[in-house]
Amino acid sequence: MSRRCDLLDTGPMSGHNVSHAKNRTNRRFNVNLCNVTLPSETLGQKYKMRISAATLRTVDFKGGLDGFLMGTKNHKLTDKAKKIKKQIVKAKADLEAANA
Template sequence: MSRRCELTGKGPMTGNNVSHANNKTRRRFLPNLNDVSLMSEALGRPVKLRISAAALRTVDHRGGIDAFFAKSKDEELSARALKVKKEIAKAQAPAA
């Protein structure tokens, strides 16, 4: 399982640990990933995703997973999230 957010594409970054003596050793900054189930109103079922805490706040800010997918770009999404986005778009098409 990769350490990459399925909605934003946020992944590990690299940097340095810097000691008091100013010694530098390489380190990794890992994203704060959480396994969440977000309820999709269009599908009527929860969607399980592995997303960062920042992405979870963005989903809440935009008004749910359906609204998030409506505004998101396909390049940022994982293959699993892209599949869910297409399912939601298909479910919303007859209603609109």
Template structure:
């Protein structure tokens, strides 16, 4: 399982630990990933995703999963999230 957010594409960064004596050792900064089930109003079901906490706040801010995916770039989304985005677009087109 990759350490990458399925909605924002945020992944690990690299840097250094710095001791008091200013010795540097390599380290990785990992994103704060959580397994969550987000509800889609259009599909009427929950969608399981592995997203970072900042993405979860952004989903709430934009008004839910459907609104977030409508604005999201396809290049940042995981294949699983892209599939959900297409399902939502198809369901919304069928309603209209």
């Protein structure tokens, strides 16, 4: 399983370990991935995802999965997240059509 975030496709970065003598050796900065289940209020479903801790904080700040997906541009999202966002947009449109 790859070390990538399921929402924003954040992956590991590379850099250097730098010793006191300024010797540089290559290293890898892995993403802090968390296994979470995020509910969608609009769809009434729960989605199991493996997302980074930074993304999880952003999801909480934006008011949940629906608010996060609606406020994020499509080119930043993964294919899985785009499918969920498309379902949310369709469900909201159907709800508005039923109310009108």
